[in-house]
Amino acid sequence: MLAFLKTLQYLGICLSALVAITIEKNSVPRADNVHWVSLDFKTILTWTIKASNYTYTVLYSEDDRDWEENPDCIRLREPECDLTNYLEAFDRVYSADIRTEPVTMDYDDILEELPHTYSPPFNPYRESNISAVKFTVAFADESSVIVNITEPLTGIHRQGKQLSIRDILKNDLKYKISYYKSGSSGKRDIISDSSLAEVSKLEAGDGYCFMVAAFIPSRPKNTQHGAWSVQLCANRGSNVLQELNLGAWVGVVFTLIVVLVITVTVTVLCCRCYQQRQSTHTSQTSAPI
Template sequence: MASLKTVLYLGVCLSVWIITTADKNFVPAAEEVHWISLDFKTTLFWTTKASKYTYTVKYFRSYYADILTEPATMDHDYDLDEFPHTYSPHFNPYRETNISAVKFTVEVVDESRVIVNITDPLTSIHERGKQLSIRDILKSDLKYKISYYKSGSTGKRDIMSDSSTAVVSGLDAGQSYCFMVAAFIPSRPQTTQNGAWSTQRCTNGHIMQELSLGAWVGVVFILLIVLIIIITVTVLCCRCCRRRNKTLHTSQSSAPV
């Protein structure tokens, strides 16, 4: 009987040890680790199938992250080296952060020139109480690509500006033009050189030059009607004045002396 108890006790202990060891061996590692960065605000993402574990993230320049999976409640017997580590790809914010769409205005100078004023997007980085823009960080590395086309045309033109203000010249007088702007960092790899394109802004051309043939006929017809009305009113007024003058002259001529 004593030997049977001993065997059962050893069996229970062995089962507990196997279960504990198996639990340690099958701790789920973080998967699909990747970075997402916009205007230098960077977030690290990963996926996991379990919820009873905590994750410790260590990150290093230039940057890469080390994600350690560990149980929510730790025993002293656990050795951290037994738990899985997952490493992220290397990430360099200066060369890889995405740049959001910029805001800009278009100011008409004359019939052939406009000024494009661009607002530099703000980043999540603060320095001495000031929120830095992408211009503050990228400095002379930052350029802007301006794409524009004549309203109704499919041909686009691109110009590059070193600053946040650009003069676009050579426009056709009286025509409407549409503009889009995107940040451009030439020192980066080609895949991350371009920022997101802005929404489109268009100028107003002279309405008379953009009218269709039917609209032109309508305008001419209205002008003729107005001209006829003016002539008719003028003729009627002249006749009334003549009649009044004739009546006044007749009455004065027949008055007794």
């Protein structure tokens, strides 16, 4: 009977310790809502956390290989880790492990007991968003224009050079040019393989508006398009005054008003001065000797 009671006592102690460990483990804050934020191949892993005294260390893996630490993302207190310079092979699938750690810890004893949160897989080459491009439009002749696109720069630097999206995507990068005639709702699209494109068969004398976006047809459909540029309009058949926008017209009208006011003011002052001189001269010549 005594042995049985001792067994029950030991069992109670073990159960109590197990419950205490479980409660403590469940109270350790875990990283939540883990997702990748990537623009022009600058890639940051973000998550949400609860206020606590714990820190977070990020490990990453390429194509399910061994986990590696990012030296810049050890014992973080902020919920983000910049992995841009560590995802060097762009067309690979990466995963991240966000490990919760106390400020001081014995790695040998409790490392495996701490919670881990794993990210969804991410492929920079196929999923990084592309920002809006800038471009200019110049008329080549009466019925065609040349669209000159400035390719966005990435967050990647190699050998002292900041790479463009063309340096990474190479021949996979194309541009979609969307345009329409002023006053018309019908849009047309063309695809250009390079950053210099000709849009032809335009109607002479009509104005056209253009928008441009990076286009990567080899990607999944939801990431094929970059952000659309601002709209740029041009009119080949009009004279200079007709091409002015509202702001320019206001400036022209204001300038004309200022010139008119100055001219009238100068004319009035000159007339007054002339009248005063004539009056003085008449007074002098009519005075008695």
